[in-house]
Amino acid sequence: MLLTTSESSTYSASEVAGRLQVDIRTGLKWTEAKYRSKIIGHNELNVNEEEPTWKKYIEQFKNPLILLLLGSALVSVIMKQYDDAVSITIAIIIVVTVAFIQEYRSEKSLEELKKLVPPECHCLREGQLDTFLARELVPGDVVYLNVGDRVPADVRLFEAIDLSIDESSFTGETEPGRKSTELILSSATNKDHTNMKNVAFMGTLVRCGNGKGIVVSTGERSEFGEVFKMMQAEEAPKTPLQKSMDILGAQLSFYSFLIIGVIMLLGWLQGKPLTEMFNISVSLAVAAIPEGLPIVVTVTLALGVMRMAKRNAIVKKLPTVETLGCVNVICSDKTGTLTKNEMTATIIITSDGYMADVTGAGYNDQGEIHIRNCNNVEMAKSNITNLLEIGAVCNNAYIQNGTLLGQPTEGALIAVAMKNGMYATAENYVRIQEYPFSSEQKMMAVKCIHKYNNNKEEIFFAKGALEMLLPQCTKYMFGTQTVPLTKQNEAEFLAEAYEIGRKGLRVLALAKGRSLQDLIYCGLVGITDPPRPLVRESIEMLMQSGVRVKMVTGDAQETAMAIANLIGIDTIHQQTLSGQEMDQLNEHQLDKVANNVSVFYRVTPRHKLAIVKSLQRTGNIVGMTGDGVNDGVALKKADIGIAMGKNGTDVCKEAADMILVNDDFHTIIAAIEEGKAIFYNIRNFVRFQLSTSIAALSLIALATLMGIANPLNAMQILWINIIMDGPPAQSLGVEPVDHDVLKQKPRNIIS
Numbered sequence: 179m180l181l182t183t184s185e186s187s188t189y190s191a192s193e194v195a196g197r198l199q200v201d202i203r204t205g206l207k208w209t210e211a212k213y214r215s216k217i218i219g220h221n222e223l224n225v226n227e228e229e230p231t232w233k234k235y236i237e238q239f240k241n242p243l244i245l246l247l248l249g250s251a252l253v254s255v256i257m258k259q260y261d262d263a264v265s266i267t268i269a270i271i272i273v274v275t276v277a278f279i280q281e282y283r284s285e286k287s288l289e290e291l292k293k294l295v296p297p298e299c300h301c302l303r304e305g306q307l308d309t310f311l312a313r314e315l316v317p318g319d320v321v322y323l324n325v326g327d328r329v330p331a332d333v334r335l336f337e338a339i340d341l342s343i344d345e346s347s348f349t350g351e352t353e354p355g356r357k358s359t360e361l362i363l364s365s366a367t368n369k370d371h372t373n374m375k376n377v378a379f380m381g382t383l384v385r386c387g388n389g390k391g392i393v394v395s396t397g398e399r400s401e402f403g404e405v406f407k408m409m410q411a412e413e414a415p416k417t418p419l420q421k422s423m424d425i426l427g428a429q430l431s432f433y434s435f436l437i438i439g440v441i442m443l444l445g446w447l448q449g450k451p452l453t454e455m456f457n458i459s460v461s462l463a464v465a466a467i468p469e470g471l472p473i474v475v476t477v478t479l480a481l482g483v484m485r486m487a488k489r490n491a492i493v494k495k496l497p498t499v500e501t502l503g504c505v506n507v508i509c510s511d512k513t514g515t516l517t518k519n520e521m522t523a524t525i526i527i528t529s530d531g532y533m534a535d536v537t538g539a540g541y542n543d544q545g546e547i548h549i550r551n552c553n554n555v556e557m558a559k560s561n562i563t564n565l566l567e568i569g570a571v572c573n574n575a576y577i578q579n580g581t582l583l584g585q586p587t588e589g590a591l592i593a594v595a596m597k598n599g600m601y602a603t604a605e606n607y608v609r610i611q612e613y614p615f616s617s618e619q620k621m622m623a624v625k626c627i628h629k630y631n632n633n634k635e636e637i638f639f640a641k642g643a644l645e646m647l648l649p650q651c652t653k654y655m656f657g658t659q660t661v662p663l664t665k666q667n668e669a670e671f672l673a674e675a676y677e678i679g680r681k682g683l684r685v686l687a688l689a690k691g692r693s694l695q696d697l698i699y700c701g702l703v704g705i706t707d708p709p710r711p712l713v714r715e716s717i718e719m720l721m722q723s724g725v726r727v728k729m730v731t732g733d734a735q736e737t738a739m740a741i742a743n744l745i746g747i748d749t750i751h752q753q754t755l756s757g758q759e760m761d762q763l764n765e766h767q768l769d770k771v772a773n774n775v776s777v778f779y780r781v782t783p784r785h786k787l788a789i790v791k792s793l794q795r796t797g798n799i800v801g802m803t804g805d806g807v808n809d810g811v812a813l814k815k816a817d818i819g820i821a822m823g824k825n826g827t828d829v830c831k832e833a834a835d836m837i838l839v840n841d842d843f844h845t846i847i848a849a850i851e852e853g854k855a856i857f858y859n860i861r862n863f864v865r866f867q868l869s870t871s872i873a874a875l876s877l878i879a880l881a882t883l884m885g886i887a888n889p890l891n892a893m894q895i896l897w898i899n900i901i902m903d904g905p906p907a908q909s910l911g912v913e914p915v916d917h918d919v920l921k922q923k924p925r926n927i928i929s
């Protein structure tokens with residue numbers, strides 16, 4: 179019954195469905211899916227055969243410092259100082275074993291971390307659309323793909339609306355490929371992945387549009403299996419801190435050898451026997467080397483990463499931890515990061531001036547629509563219903579038992595329609611085409627036909643930001659009439675939108691019509707999205723510790739300002755700047771103003787990138803949050819790219835250095851705190867270890883110079899280094915940090 183991915187592209191979608199025994203309208207049954215999963219296995223790629231443990235152990239000996247110690251042991255053997263040789267060897271074994279165990283443990287925990295943000299998928303089973311872990315998918319499952327999603331398995335598409343998929347991780351092609359559902363006839367071309375237009379490959383990213391398809395290959399059977407194995411072979415680079423530790427180690431060795439050389443020379447000039455000098459030099463070498471240092475650094479970083487994970491910040495790469503302590507500007511999204519992203523429509527204004535307040539919260543029908551004083555309640559009701567119909571039809575979200583699948587903004591529109599008793603309005607229409615929402619266009623439209631009307635006329639429903647929608651409108655609804663739209667009307671509608679926005683509400687304009695260029699404007703819905711708890715406190719704390727917070731939002735100025743004021747972002751001494759205004763500025767001009775802007779509004783992902791670059795040019799270390807599909811580039815460019823774990827798209831999570839599991843701004847503070855703490859801890863124990871090494875080195879050097887017998891032999895120094903230095907250094911590494919440290923200004927990256 180199974181098909182390969184390339185075979186599936188040569189069959190029609192219904193044939194594929196037939197072969198995989200699935201009804202694409204309802205998906206598989208749960209019992210059937212479980213059965214298939216048992217036989218075929220989970221949809222996951224098994225990690226490469228790991229290096230055997232003994233090899234990892236041997237690797238530890240490759241450390242230059244350990245090699246140096248081995249050299250000393252060898253010298254001791256040659257000098258027939260067997261007791262020294264034995265104790266040095268025992269010491270080496272202890273150091274190596276401790277290092278090995280600690281590294282092994284932190285590696286394992288870091289692996290566990292990766293599982294904390296597992297890929298999910300939207301799958302249809304038994305007629306219900308569900309979101310669950312992608313590893314549960316089996317061939318035959320029907321999956322929905324949305325803009326920003328990572329394709330969870332090889333999928334034969336049977337619906338593709340404006341669907342473009344970025345297959346660069348796979349084919350190397352940088353331009354996203356457009357997908358269609360038609361079958362491909364020639365099987366000769368099938369080997370070429372770019373030709374398989376009707377297949378979405380596992381691991382690729384949906385850049386635009388949406389689609390539906392049947393899972394054909396999962397896990398290792400997918401075309402991505404091979405590529406994945408190659409990617410796994412890549413080794414993680416060393417962190418800058420580890421690198422500087424390596425340099426420190428090399429420098430230490432160099433200087434200690436220099437001193438040892440000088441002392442030996444002096445001893446020789448003093449006429450001391452060569453064997454004694456050798457003995458002393460071994461002690462010196464042992465004294466100078468902070469044996470445990472590199473491992474303590476790695477372990478401290480790894481422990482820090484785990485602590486951050488407990489506080490809901492998943493750091494993908496160890497260097498991020500260090501950079502976190504240096505960030506001095508954070509550019510944050512508004513929706514979902516500073517606010518809760520729990521959208522509720524609270525006000526409705528029709529184009530003929532009827533107003534209604536909406537009560538209730540959450541994605542359900544609990545709440546009422548109260549029409550404000552008016553002379554014609556029936557007319558108001560009918561126009562509000564007309565308005566809400568647009569919102570419900572031009573919509574891709576679903577509400578199932580109080581939970582929302584889809585965008586919160588769209589969920590709010592469905593909920594308010596439900597409060598008006600309109601539960602299945604969208605089902606009255608057949609959707610022919612969708613013009614998907616994008617942050618650039620700031621609107622979305624659908625082309626439909628009414629199912630039960632005999633005239634099969636096409637009708638467009640559109641929603642979006644008012645200033646983007648109005649230019650497409652030529653008329654507006656007035657009572658039951660459509661009236662030509664004048665400049666004066668436009669100004670009035672914009673003023674209404676401004677008034678709603680000023681209260682901090684997101685404003686959506688709604689329109690419909692026979693053509694997209696000739697729409698009838700029907701009114702506005704104001705949607706509230708309250709600030710997250712603790713955001714105000716977090717921003718205040720950040721400002722105290724020298725980190726400035728800038729809001730970067732796609733919403734209108736008044737909405738952004740209202741929320742900014744609520745959460746304590748300074749809009750009085752600082753300016754606001756719109757995406758459009760940014761377009762008028764050249765790089766140099768932008769650099770001049772960007773530092774003094776606290777709210778960037780009506781921006782697109784392209785502007786986000788310009789903001790990051792500009793702030794970096796003026797010497798800032800920038801953290802940038804993002805959730806949308808196009809935010810990826812800005813996140814990559816930022817010193818710390820921060821993605822949202824819950825509402826963020828997979829594209830974003832891919833590009834980010836850090837993921838906020840709970841999407842909460844407050845978590846950034848926790849992460850910065852940890853970052854600073856880790857850096858200070860590492861600095862403390864490096865100082866501690868160096869001070870003991872230098873003390874031992876000076877003691878022996880002085881004793882030799884003054885001709886006194888060697889006060890400490892190699893064995894004693896070694897034990898001091900291991901037993902006395904190791905544990906305290908490690909505990910300094912995990913020390914909770916003083917609050918004063920956290921309040922300190924961001925560290926200068928150069929120091």
Ligand code: ATP
Nearest residue numbers: 511512513615617620621622641642643731732733
């Ligand atoms: P933030 O940066 O605060 O998270 P954003 O950049 O994600 O916000 P967008 O989602 O781009 O903001 O929304 C910008 C504007 O686009 C909104 O003010 C709204 O008018 C409009 N809009 C948002 N979602 C939709 C949608 N699903 N359909 C149509 N228009 C929308």
